[in-house]
Amino acid sequence: MIWMILLGICSGMLVSLSRQLNGRLALSTSAMQSSFWNHLVGFAVLVPCALIAGSLWPAEAASAHWFAWVGGAIGVVFVASGSWLIPRLGAALTGGLLVAGQMLSSVALDLLRGVEAVLWMQLAGVALILLGVYLSRRG
Amino acid sequence: MPARIPTAEEPRRPHPVEILAALCAGSLLTLMLLSNGMMAAHTTPIFASLTAHGVGTAVAVLLLLLFRLRTPPQPRMAASRAPLWAYLGGISGALTVVVSTVVVNSSLALTGTMALGLAGQVVLALVFDATGALGLERRLPRRNDLLALAAIVAGTLLIIFARGGAA
Known part of the structure; x- marks a missing residue:
């Protein structure tokens, strides 16, 4: 269990590490170029992983919904945004504001889709996040 | 895209445009996770990440070509060349999955x-x-x-x- 907890913390640290590296690359190239390298290098790493895990083309892949294919296209813009923001805001504020946007939109999505959740906790969470965004703007 | 990089030591207040950009990008993350989660449930998490990175690479190439065609080539600003390790962000990204x-x-x-x-x-x-x-x-x-x-x-x-x- 303790190992799983450490691994969970690691998964978040990898996000910050990746954003920091991409941000450094963007300083010498551009945000979009760093996003390109991020995806290309990640792809190269994942090919052997997929081969070990099973196959490069599972049988179900062909019948996937079209929306399941567009995540990568969205990810390119997301990674480029992170590389653009991190030299301007620093790692902590960049990460915090990205999480803020992610949580606000995911609550909206949950409400739209009628996902089961404790409503008052969601609304209190939204209020706290909005307060955080407001505070980040204060001098 | 403005090439303004802050150099001052003291942190400054974020610009509203930067805050808005971050919030929008965070919303994109929600959509991305929804899409990748759909692929992961339909196939496997590794395959979902593999396709996301493959599609992402192709889309990034398209966007880079588009930008290149639209803006005349400019002399590279004197920023130092990136060290090789700066290209490795994709490894920790892939490992995250x-x-x-x-x-x-x-x-x-x-x-x-x-x-x-x-x-x-x-x-x-x-x-x-x-x-x-x-x-x-x-x-x-x-x-x-x-x-x-x-x-x-x-x-x-x-x-x-x-x-x-x-x-």
Whole structure:
């Protein structure tokens, strides 16, 4: 269990590490170029992983919904945004504001889709996040 | 895209455009996770990440070509060449998928994985800022930056556990 907890913390640290590296690359190239390298290098790493895990083309892949294919296209813009923001805001504020946007939109999505959740906790969470965004703007 | 990179030591207030850009990008992340999650449920998490990176590479090439055609080539500004390790962000990105898949399938489930991941992300980001790690500028967060982060983290935890509580 303790190992799983450490691994969970690691998964978040990898996000910050990746954003920091991409941000450094963007300083010498551009945000979009760093996003390109991020995806290309990640792809190269994942090919052997997929081969070990099973196959490069599972049988179900062909019948996937079209929306399941567009995540990568969205990810390119997301990674480029992170590389653009991190030299301007620093790692902590960049990460915090990205999480803020992610949580606000995911609550909206949950409400739209009628996902089961404790409503008052969601609304209190939204209020706290909005307060955080407001505070980040204060001098 | 403006090439203005802040060089001042003292941190400044974020510009509204930067805040808006971050919030929009965060919303994109929600859509991306929805899409990748759909592919992962239909096939496997590894295949979902593989296709996301493959499609992402192709789209990035298209966007880069588009930008190149639209703007006349400019002399490169004198920024130093990137060290080779700066190209390795994709490795930790790809590893994130593998690691979080393992944790999600443990007793920590999605709620625990998200909460721990948030903690790891924020703590390491603060360490990076405080030390100026990996070639980015060192900046000590302002008091309001820390208050903002604390409020965002607290709100995020509430939302994460709001889902866990109903399940």
